[in-house]
Amino acid sequence: MADVQVEGLVKAYGAMRALDEVTMHCPDGKFFGLLGPSGSGKTTLLRAIAGFVIPDKGQVSIGLERVEDVPVEAREIGMVFQNYALFPNMTVAENVAFGLQVRKVSAPDTAKRVAEALELVQLGPLGARKPHQLSGGQRQRVAMARAIVTRPRVLLLDEPLSALDKSLRVDMQIELKRIQREVGITTIFVTHDQEEALTLSDQIGILKEGRLIRHGAPRDVYNHPGDAFTARFLGEANLFSGEPEAGGLRLPDGTLIVGVPPGTSTIAVRPESMTLSTAEPDQPNRIVATLRQRIFAGAMATCVLDWRGETVKVIARDLELEDTPEAADVWLSWPQDKTIVLAG
Ligand SMILES: Nc1ncnc2c1ncn2[C@@H]1O[C@H](COP(=O)(O)OP(=O)(O)OP(=O)(O)O)[C@@H](O)[C@H]1O
Ligand SMILES: [Mg+2]
Structure with missing residues (x-):
């Protein structure tokens, strides 16, 4: 060997x-x-x-x-x-x-x-x-x-x-x-x-x-x-780009992503790291997106959302979504340690 x-x-x-x-x-x-x-x-x-x-x-x-x-x-x-x-x-x-x-x-x-x-x-x-x-x-x-x-x-x-x-x-x-x-x-x-x-x-x-x-x-x-x-290439990732600021990364919708190193301009968040909710989450890292489609797959559903013309995918428990109509605006949030910082 x-x-x-x-x-x-x-x-x-x-x-x-x-x-x-x-x-x-x-x-x-x-x-x-x-x-x-x-x-x-x-x-x-x-x-x-x-x-x-x-x-x-x-x-x-x-x-x-x-x-x-x-x-x-x-x-x-x-x-x-x-x-x-x-x-x-x-x-x-x-x-x-x-x-x-x-x-x-x-x-x-x-x-x-x-x-x-x-x-x-x-x-x-x-x-x-x-x-x-x-x-x-x-x-x-x-x-x-x-x-x-x-x-x-x-x-x-x-x-x-x-x-x-x-x-x-x-x-x-x-x-x-x-x-x-x-x-x-x-x-x-x-x-x-x-x-x-x-x-x-x-x-x-x-x-x-x-x-x-x-x-x-x-x-x-x-x-x-x-x-x-x-x-x-390795799994699915939602990419977000914006302007680096002293406090974090400013996305084009005004959201300030916190907990990223200074100078960060692009981040990724995995679909399984995001939580979808109709009530306002208490996480600082959250955006509002429009639910376009949910694809039932047993206990979990893949949700396709629209955020400023871009597609965002989220994997969520189907139960949480039962009453959420398509085309509704919902919150997507994620813990700070689930933000993936990318180069460039
Ligand atoms: N004998 C050869 N002569 C000229 N070009 C070649 C030759 N062998 C490979 N290439 C080129 O080298 C590049 C890499 O080829 P390679 O076969 O290593 O790709 P691969 O990653 O295995 O792709 P695949 O996933 O399609 O099998 C390709 O652009 C291919 O066209
Ligand atoms: Mg090959």
């Missing part, structure tokens, strides 16, 4: 930098979730760590070893690609055994390790099947078994769950976390799905246009996103 360290990594395609000075660290045995919009460089970063992409500049280390000059097959990495492809004419067991045969592992050892890997992904009895006789989730697990059977130091997973429907996806998330814990393998995982990243990861990183703009523990990044892009 080993940690992964990337420093100042640059990869340009023509004038466009797919990776622009990326520095990241995934500690030994941890799960690093990499998030970012399409085209932000996620796959390129994984491929550079694996050795399929040769960076123009920067360093990649696995354990204490610099690997820029180490070929793919010697880096001891297991990878599940974005569109993982199993060999259709081989059985499940043959698919998993492939990497061991390439490495000239003896037949008895191969059989033993394939059986162990299939056991780990809970596909023990299905070794003789062909991929087309499996469900999507089972095929996914074969791809995982194939990646871990060679006992890699690092596991790189590029949106391995994107082909699955929601319920299977959630099952596989739990499964993936179990396998990762059991094997204790350093894992870097790419996903579009922020919820998936938040639940699975020990550390997350946000890529935007080839730059790693934020990384840290999921809770820290969620609570302290730093900028508007990260705040909106």
Whole structure:
């Protein structure tokens, strides 16, 4: 096992930098979730760590070893690609055994390790099947078994769950976390799905246009996103901008937001941090907005409101809202420690 360290990594395609000075660290045995919009460089970063992409500049280390000059097959990495492809004419067991045969592992050892890997992904009895006789989730697990059977130091997973429907996806998330814990393998995982990243990861990183703009523990990044892009990308956020004043932030409707550092001009408030009320709240941080829509979702309702032409979302208990008509003006308030201060 080993940690992964990337420093100042640059990869340009023509004038466009797919990776622009990326520095990241995934500690030994941890799960690093990499998030970012399409085209932000996620796959390129994984491929550079694996050795399929040769960076123009920067360093990649696995354990204490610099690997820029180490070929793919010697880096001891297991990878599940974005569109993982199993060999259709081989059985499940043959698919998993492939990497061991390439490495000239003896037949008895191969059989033993394939059986162990299939056991780990809970596909023990299905070794003789062909991929087309499996469900999507089972095929996914074969791809995982194939990646871990060679006992890699690092596991790189590029949106391995994107082909699955929601319920299977959630099952596989739990499964993936179990396998990762059991094997204790350093894992870097790419996903579009922020919820998936938040639940699975020990550390997350946000890529935007080839730059790693934020990384840290999921809770820290969620609570302290730093900028508007990260705040909106990781969960929902209501953004408010105004003029900094001595006492706080003056919003265009005249509200003074207190408890923010001097010079603050933009803040965000999460929908779940806001309280909606028809009576005037005693919180100093509150605004008046017009209720446009409420979307019933069991005990909680998502409310869409209008504040000076901008949409504000609030998650509220449905009970509190029963008598509130749409188009009514209501108070939205939040505790001072729920104000997220943003740069710029
Ligand atoms: N071989 C290549 N030649 C030229 N441009 C490339 C190449 N590979 C990637 N790119 C470009 O680099 C950028 C980053 O691509 P990358 O595949 O890393 O994005 P991604 O974050 O994985 O996106 P997605 O979420 O859609 O998979 C994109 O603009 C892409 O078009
Ligand atoms: Mg990709």
